[in-house]
Amino acid sequence: MSVNPVGSIRNLGLGRTWRVTAVAAAAAMLVACGGAGGGGEQAAADQTYLIKFPHVTAPSTPKGQAAQRFKELAEERFPGRVAVEIYPSSQLMNDDDSLEALAFGEIQMIAVSLSKFDRLTHSYQVFDLPFLFPNLEAVEAFQASPAGRETLTELTDRGFLGLAFWHNGMKELGSPRPLHRPEDAAGLKFRIMESDVLQAQVLAIGGNPQKMALGEVYQALQTGAIDAQENTWSNIYSSKFYEVQPYITESNHGYIGYLVAVNPQFWQSLPDDIRTGLEEVVADVTEWGNAQSEAINQKGRADIVASGRSEIIELSPEELAAWQDAMRPVWDEFSGVIGQDLIDAAIAARP
Numbered sequence: 022m023s024v025n026p027v028g029s030i031r032n033l034g035l036g037r038t039w040r041v042t043a044v045a046a047a048a049a050m051l052v053a054c055g056g057a058g059g060g061g062e063q064a065a066a067d068q069t070y071l072i073k074f075p076h077v078t079a080p081s082t083p084k085g086q087a088a089q090r091f092k093e094l095a096e097e098r099f100p101g102r103v104a105v106e107i108y109p110s111s112q113l114m115n116d117d118d119s120l121e122a123l124a125f126g127e128i129q130m131i132a133v134s135l136s137k138f139d140r141l142t143h144s145y146q147v148f149d150l151p152f153l154f155p156n157l158e159a160v161e162a163f164q165a166s167p168a169g170r171e172t173l174t175e176l177t178d179r180g181f182l183g184l185a186f187w188h189n190g191m192k193e194l195g196s197p198r199p200l201h202r203p204e205d206a207a208g209l210k211f212r213i214m215e216s217d218v219l220q221a222q223v224l225a226i227g228g229n230p231q232k233m234a235l236g237e238v239y240q241a242l243q244t245g246a247i248d249a250q251e252n253t254w255s256n257i258y259s260s261k262f263y264e265v266q267p268y269i270t271e272s273n274h275g276y277i278g279y280l281v282a283v284n285p286q287f288w289q290s291l292p293d294d295i296r297t298g299l300e301e302v303v304a305d306v307t308e309w310g311n312a313q314s315e316a317i318n319q320k321g322r323a324d325i326v327a328s329g330r331s332e333i334i335e336l337s338p339e340e341l342a343a344w345q346d347a348m349r350p351v352w353d354e355f356s357g358v359i360g361q362d363l364i365d366a367a368i369a370a371r372p
């Protein structure tokens with residue numbers, strides 16, 4: 022069996038921005054030199070290809086379930102030839118570290134939130150623009166459009182070969198006090214993912230944004246290091262944020278979805294039949310997972326209601342419009358960076 026141990030590339034002593042940029046450059050050089058792998062043709066017929074696939078959410082979430090199904094279908098299709106190891110719930114590493122590890126070839130597959138690629142590309146920032154996508158159908162229509170499809174593989178020469186976009190769902194706002202209007206959020210410390218658009222979004226409502234890994238959020242809420250957070254129902258439920266957040270505003274103001282990516286050299290080193298077969302498995306899992314992500318999030322919402330621990334605040338049309346007005350300036354702030362054409366393509370694709 023080929024073994025791809027996850028070594029100690031963490032703690033390089035560099036800031037995250039520089040770390041990821043440097044790693045991506047190194048990975049690009051490897052790709053340009055033909056990669057470090059042995060090439061499909063020379064591979065021994067009895068070799069087992071190990072795919073280490075760490076991620077940060079619970080097995081019950083849309084990503085957790087899709088990752089598990091990928092493992093089952095891949096191993097069923099290629100018995101003894103492909104082994105997939107899934108490490109959920111940040112148990113192996115957080116997302117920042119997994120970006121590095123994938124680019125270095127120390128792991129083979131990731132599904133990292135699109136928000137967390139903003140040091141590598143500005144295109145995915147379009148997915149963070151508040152209220153740009155009214156629902157998952159709108160996201161899916163954009164991702165299937167020519168402009169959306171082009172973004173899938175744009176990080177290949179930086180060490181991330183995009184195979185698919187997976188959904189989680191729409192984001193809600195958890196808070197220590199009821200948030201009916203944007204003014205209610207003034208002064209609150211909001212945990213956000215590592216995204217400059219999300220930072221601007223929180224500033225637009227008078228909050229104080231704090232970038233933080235998902236695995237640190239529960240304790241930060243519990244200790245008061247942060248006051249508030251935004252996430253999907255399935256993440257809020259499975260990470261137990263509802264236990265330490267008495268109010269959740271059902272704002273649906275943004276989207277969480279993932280780039281499913283593999284290490285390009287590893288992928289090219291696979292025998293053709295295995296690579297093509299695994300791409301078919303990813304396509305099947307994408308269809309299966311994206312079709313059930315909304316239901317998984319609604320179950321998370323129902324479970325939170327049943328717990329009685331958090332009150333869910335449903336916004337009136339007038340309140341919703343106030344949130345949209347408050348956050349809308351973020352589009353103009355980032356249109357030059359993301360490209361107005363990409364934003365227009367997202368709007369045009371709305372079903």
Ligand code: SIN
Nearest residue numbers: 077078134189214235
């Ligand atoms: C994820 O869903 O993978 C991560 C979301 C987060 O960091 O809040």
